[in-house]
Amino acid sequence: SQQGEEDPQALSIQEGENATMNCSYKTSINNLQWYRQNSGRGLVHLILIRSNEREKHSGRLRVTLDTSKKSSSLLITASRAADTASYFCATVPYYSGAGSYQLTFGKGTKLSVIP
Amino acid sequence: DSGVTQTPKHLITATGQRVTLRCSPRSGDLSVYWYQQSLDQGLQFLIQYYNGEERAKGNILERFSAQQFPDLHSELNLSSLELGDSALYFCASSVDGTGGTGNTIYFGEGSWLTVV
Numbered sequence: 001s002q003q004g005e006e007d008p009q010a011l012s013i014q015e016g017e018n019a020t021m022n023c024s025y026k027t028s029i030n031n032l033q034w035y036r037q038n039s040g041r042g043l044v045h046l047i048l049i050r051s052n053e054r055e056k057h058s059g060r061l062r063v064t065l066d067t068s069k070k071s072s073s074l075l076i077t078a079s080r081a082a083d084t085a086s087y088f089c090a091t092v093p094y095y096s097g098a099g100s101y102q103l104t105f106g107k108g109t110k111l112s113v114i115p
Numbered sequence: 116d117s118g119v120t121q122t123p124k125h126l127i128t129a130t131g132q133r134v135t136l137r138c139s140p141r142s143g144d145l146s147v148y149w150y151q152q153s154l155d156q157g158l159q160f161l162i163q164y165y166n167g168e169e170r171a172k173g174n175i176l177e178r179f180s181a182q183q184f185p186d187l188h189s190e191l192n193l194s195s196l197e198l199g200d201s202a203l204y205f206c207a208s209s210v211d212g213t214g215g216t217g218n219t220i221y222f223g224e225g226s227w228l229t230v231v
Contacts, residue, residue: 030215035222042117043158043205043222050217088158092214100171101146101214105158 006089006109014114019076021109023089024069030092032065033103034074037086046074046087051094081115118142119223121206127229133194136226140187140208146170147189148209148220149181153202164189165212196230203227 007022023032031050035043049056049065049072056063062075076083090103118141128134140147149161151174160173164183175181178196183189193200207222 031217040203040225040227042119042224043207044117045219045221048217048219090158092217099165099212100163101148101209101212101218101220102160102163102171102173103150103214103220104160107157 006087006106008109009107010110010112012112012114013079015079015081017079019079019083019111019113021074021087021111023072023074023106025072025089025091025104025106026070027091028094029067030094032063032072033090033092034061034063034072035088035090035105037088037108039085043088076111079111079113081113084111084113086110117221117223119206119208119221121204121223121226123226124224125227125229127231128196130196130198130230132196132230133192134196134228136191136193136204136206136228138189138191138206138208138223140189140206141221144208144210144221145187146209146212147183147187148205148207149175149189149191150205150207150222151202152205152225153199156202158205161191163212170212193228198230201228201230 033048034046060077086108088108090105120139146165161175163171181191203225209220
């Protein structure tokens with residue numbers, strides 16, 4: 001079952017603009033991760049934010065986490081055509097079980113950056 | 116390149132058949148995961164192995180089975196295939212198998228399975 005729900009499902013912007021994608025989830029988490037997938041290709045890990053963190057940066061990426069609202073956002077600044085991809089949030093439950101590591105993915109946001 | 120290698124990249128087979136997907140994890144990674152990505156179900160966790168032992172099971176059908184060998188490579192066996200099994204199957208690996216540590220899970224490029 002899907003834990004995270006990304007919003008919007010699709011986003012189209014001009015190169016140079018900022019892109020914001022949101023993710024909501026239902027149960028308590030240990031951490032939340034964002035992945036990128038170019039069309040039909042593998043998933044690339046972008047950033048991980050732990051439940052006790054509120055904001056993280058990595059290059060042009062900024063992720064925020066609000067555990068009270070069970071939501072996260074991914075901001076890509078100064079977007080480029082190469083950022084065109086689907087972006088997924090994935091949650092790790094607060095209790096991952098004995099040595100288990102399950103990512104529960106949302107359905108993703110399809111980002112199109114127009115040159 | 117994530118370092119996770121999957122074969123074959125593409126596979127077309129008929130209903131009722133059986134296929135095996137193969138995965139080599141990144142060097143040094145002990146945990147292997149299998150995920151299925153389909154249009155209707157999205158990305159679904161199937162199963163996790165750690166150093167040869169099953170650690171967690173997700174939405175894996177009884178017709179599917181997996182194993183991790185002593186050299187840490189893994190195989191996903193899909194049998195009695197149905198049209199609905201058509202999907203992109205990902206293998207992933209991480210250095211350990213515990214979500215709480217926050218170690219990155221690295222995904223391969225996937226194996227496209229088409230059942231006709």
